Amino acid sequence: MKQTVLIVGLGLIGGSLAMNVTKKEDVFIIGIDGDEATVNMALKQGVIDQASSDFSKAILEADLCILATPISVTIEYLQILESIELNKPLLVTDVSSVKNQVLEAANRLEHPFFSFVGGHPMAGSHKQGYTAAKPHLFENAIYVLTPSVHATTSEAERLKDLFSQTEARFLTFTTKEHDEMTAVISHFPHLIASSLVHQARIWQETHPYIEQLAAGGFKDITRIASSNPKLWQDIFFQNRHLLISMLDDWIGEMERVRSYLCDEAKEQTFQYLFDAKQYRDGLPVKEKGAIPAFYDIYVDIHDQPGAIHDVIGILAKEEISIKNIQILEIREGITGVLRISFATHREQTASKQVLAHHNYEVMIQQ
Numbered sequence: 295m296k297q298t299v300l301i302v303g304l305g306l307i308g309g310s311l312a313m314n315v316t317k318k319e320d321v322f323i324i325g326i327d328g329d330e331a332t333v334n335m336a337l338k339q340g341v342i343d344q345a346s347s348d349f350s351k352a353i354l355e356a357d358l359c360i361l362a363t364p365i366s367v368t369i370e371y372l373q374i375l376e377s378i379e380l381n382k383p384l385l386v387t388d389v390s391s392v393k394n395q396v397l398e399a400a401n402r403l404e405h406p407f408f409s410f411v412g413g414h415p416m417a418g419s420h421k422q423g424y425t426a427a428k429p430h431l432f433e434n435a436i437y438v439l440t441p442s443v444h445a446t447t448s449e450a451e452r453l454k455d456l457f458s459q460t461e462a463r464f465l466t467f468t469t470k471e472h473d474e475m476t477a478v479i480s481h482f483p484h485l486i487a488s489s490l491v492h493q494a495r496i497w498q499e500t501h502p503y504i505e506q507l508a509a510g511g512f513k514d515i516t517r518i519a520s521s522n523p524k525l526w527q528d529i530f531f532q533n534r535h536l537l538i539s540m541l542d543d544w545i546g547e548m549e550r551v552r553s554y555l556c557d558e559a560k561e562q563t564f565q566y567l568f569d570a571k572q573y574r575d576g577l578p579v580k581e582k583g584a585i586p587a588f589y590d591i592y593v594d595i596h597d598q599p600g601a602i603h604d605v606i607g608i609l610a611k612e613e614i615s616i617k618n619i620q621i622l623e624i625r626e627g628i629t630g631v632l633r634i635s636f637a638t639h640r641e642q643t644a645s646k647q648v649l650a651h652h653n654y655e656v657m658i659q660q
Contacts, residue, residue, distance in 0.1 A: 295320070299456070300356035302326045302349065302371060304336050307389045307415060308362025309427030312341045314459040315360075317429075321456075324352050332424040350378055358456065360413075361388040364525055365396060365532045372399040372410075380407040385449050387413040391476055392532040393440050393469040400442045411450050412440035414472065415462060416480075422522055432460035433638055439466045477536040481529055485537065486544070487519040589617075589642035593632040594655040605632060605649065612648050614641050 297320060301312050304327040315321055325342035326349060327333050333345045346352040349371065353359060361368045368388045375386070384407055390396050393412050400410035417435035437457065439450050454464050467475070494512070498504045530537060554563045595601040602621075609616060618635035636642045646656045 296322050297357040298322045298324065298355050300324045300326070300346075300352050300359040301342070301362060302359065303362035303367075304329075304332050304342070304424050304427075305362065306418065306422055306424075306426045306431070308360065309336065309341070309424040310429065310431040311360060311362060311389075311415070311457065311460070312336065313427060313429040314432070315456060316341050316343075317459045318456065324355065326352060327424075329424075335424060349374065353378060353384070354381060356384060357382070358452075359384060359386045361386065363388075364528045365390045365392055366528055368396055369399045372396070372403065375405075375408065376403055380405055383407045383409070385452060386410045387453055389413055389415055390532075391480065391529055393472050395532055397440060397442055397469045401444070403444070409444045409446070409449050410442040411445045411453055412442065412469070412472075413453065414438040414440070414476070415460070416476075417462075418521075428637075429459070430461075430637065432457075432462040435460075435462045437462035437464050438472055439464060440469050440472050441466070473533060473536060477533055477540060481533055481537060482540045482544070484518050484521065484526055485530065485541075487516045491516050491519045589636045589639050590658070591634050591636075591642060591646050591649070592657045593634065593649060595632050602632060605634075605654070608648060608652055609634075609645055612644065614645050614648070 299315055299321050301308050301315070301323060304312060304325050308327075309332075312323060312325065316323055322344070323342045324344045324346050325333055325336050326346050327336075333342075336342045337345055353375070361371050363371065368390055372386075386400070386408070387410070388396055390412070391414055393414070397410075397412055400412070403410070415432050415435060415437045417432045437460070439453065441447075441450055450466060457464075490512075494504060494508055551563075551566065553559070554566065593605055595605060602619075606616070606619070615637065616634055617637050620633045620635075621631075634645065636645065642658065646658055649656045
């Protein structure tokens with residue numbers, strides 16, 4: 295018997311989930327999105343089976359609803375559900391990166407047919423919208439589930455089965471555990487990245503050429519500052535109490551580093567950097583985390599016509615898809631470095647092997 299799945303929001307995350315759910319034979323998908331072109335594209339591609347513009351009507355047809363919307367909008371939909379008289383069991387999930395207020399809203403719904411299991415697929419992209427959606431977005435990514443007080447273990451398992459085509463790794467946390475961990479490794483780093491960009495922008499008034507020098511490492515560590523500002527404003531204010539606490543911790547940490555430099559404490563400074571390196575180098579390599587990962591290889595090439603074309607041609611022949619490519623260093627007549635990024639660890643490893651087979655010097659930097 296087919297189950298009807300309502301997906302509200304067909305952007306990067308909602309669209310990518312829809313592309314996976316549609317692979318299930320026992321599913322009929324209804325899609326809702328504020329952008330008519332997006333809905334039409336999803337229909338044309340067969341990603342959804344039916345379009346709707348009426349949430350209150352579509353929800354009565356649904357057995358399961360995915361709210362792939364910004365946090366504040368997700369809460370609004372949960373509030374709408376309070377006034378809808380359900381006539382059959384409904385399992386609702388979301389994709390929000392902050393869970394506290396979402397779960398509070400879900401826990402208030404007392405209807406016997408309603409249950410809620412929070413969800414957070416910890417994968418993303420620097421691109422936005424349905425056109426950036428892809429079925430392999432969640433491959434090897436961590437997918438966190440946070441059940442509400444109304445949910446059962448079987449309902450969490452039902453979500454895992456629905457999203458089985460994503461090939462994500464499912465973990466179950468409490469709301470508090472989820473919000474604290476994502477604040478540490480996702481939300482706060484985004485805040486710091488944005489502040490670094492502002493610092494560079496201010497210094498550019500003194501040094502006009504700083505914009506041309508702000509490539510390579512600077513662009514890497516500030517990449518997440520290019521994400522959707524409206525989305526991140528929502529996240530910051532939904533998780534603001536934790537972020538304020540972390541800002542206090544960060545300011546204390548920077549004061550400690552400042553004291554090392556003021557006191558010329560070379561040994562303490564070395565130990566500080568060494569401990570950071572040890573912890574960072576011990577982080578998992580093969581898993582995606584809260585901040586979208588790039589899987590890079592570094593290829594030595596010579597400054598000669600066709601050098602880049604040859605490398606790309608080898609990878610294309612093996613049907614290995616490239617996410618990004620960058621020349622890190624090319625000076626006339628010497629070896630340069632080509633950094634090539636991939637969407638998955640598998641593609642990264644395969645590209646290293648095939649290029650090494652063609653006598654290229656290839657390195658994977660952890």
